[in-house]
Amino acid sequence: MKKREEPQKENHERWLITYADLITLLLIFFVVMYTLSKIDANKYYAIASSLAKTMGGSQSIMESGGPSMVPGASESKELDTVMENLEQQNMEKIKRQIQEYVDQNGLSGKVTVSIEERGVVVSFQDVVLFPLGVAELNPSSRDIVDKVGAILRQTPNYIRVEGHTDNLPIRTSKFPSNWELSLARSASVVHRLIEFSDIPPDRLSATGYGEYRPRRPNDSDTNRQQNRRVDIVVLRTKFQEVEPEAVDKPIVNQATQ
Template sequence: MSGGGGGKRRGHEEEHEEHENHERWLVSYADMMTLLMVLFIVLFAISQVDSKKFAALATGLSTSFGTPTEVLSGGPALLDPGGAVAPDTMPRPGADGTNEPQEGQVDPEKVAELVKATEEAAVKEEVNNLREARKELRNALSRAGLKNGANFRFDERGLVVTIATDNVLFTSGSATLQPRGQRILNALGPTLRSLPNRLSVDGHTNSIPIRTAQFASNWELSGQRASNVLRYLHNEQSIPFRRMTFTGFADTRPRLSNDDPRAVVVNRRVEIVVVARVDESAGQAVEDLGNQSGSTTSGE
């Protein structure tokens, strides 16, 4: 009995294994049919793309990320039934595939051009203002009978008004203002006072050494002369101290080489610099533009 029962169970097991082997092909068949269905659904979906919705999607992505975004290489051109080949180089700005920046986008090149044009315009306007000031200063000297009382030129700081100190502002080795020097400063004062620019008063000497009880060297002499001119402009012409500075340069910035016979007289001077109201980086442009026309002689 037990042997017969065992044989029956083995028979059932063998029949079950044979049944599994016959059904296995259905799994592969179902997988293949599923993949084919998905393939045809994808092909159908691609053939029915709405170009307007596609463009709206691209625009939305561009707005969200803050930069031009293309869903597919080539952009909307891929929706064209003609199937044009995407370009090798992608357009920089714009979600519409053009090289023109879209609304709300910044073109760095145009910004740089605008900044440069603005700086050039500011320099040109300031140089014109300083030229007008030079004209007024020259006319003031002429009215006072001191046509040759000062020379004018431009450098990287602005308009430089040069007054010779040799028996004009000061006598040799002295920092006491002379009557003729006071007349020159009185003629220049009203125009200098009316300008919005800062003023720098610079004292210069020639290379002849000096050593006295009052001045140990040309540094002290040049600084004291510049300081006395600044104080005179404040006291007699009411130019505020806050608008002025002074510096003594001794013989470190000569106008003429020491080999030139004129250097002894020409290098001994005081300069009043009308400082240009532009960025310091534009100093060379101020000098070049200011000296383009006209001479730097006393009449100018």
């Protein structure tokens, strides 16, 4: 007579497998969260979203290949590379749009557009924007600044307006020197960009270099005309980092305390 087989005992420890899987997933989750905390997320998403919007919203950072999730120096380098590539595309787009406007309106030779290490530089000869020795925009120049401003409004980058003069001295009650004239001209352009192009004021700055940043030697009328100019510079992000940041809270005057 065959011996009756005993029924197999039910394994009551199978839940440990599910529990171990859960613990493993939680560990992976916290490792990923720790890795992401090492990335400047605000800088990453602010630039990524702004540049994606500028390029039509059809391209995302992830489509271009994002940074590695593995902790280490490579993730930061890859992230910077992705942002630099996107920013370069944005700079080239701005240059192309402004150059098209310049060509279509017969401004070639008077307005130049170039990409330098610091960013896109739109350079206006003074005759395009201002009469000689004057800092107020003339009616025709206002339209030019407005059209360029509409293009610049698309970018989140800081914009610096730089005024330049030649070395011919100016001594009037309004402009004691070329410093005042160059600064007043750049300020006029900044005010126009704020009021009619809706560019946020905290993204703009005005500076005057007077005669001390010439393109060419001030030894002829032709060269001096090249030196009298106003440059609008769209700064790359790496140069924005050295700009002073806005303070949200009001500054208290210590003398009144």
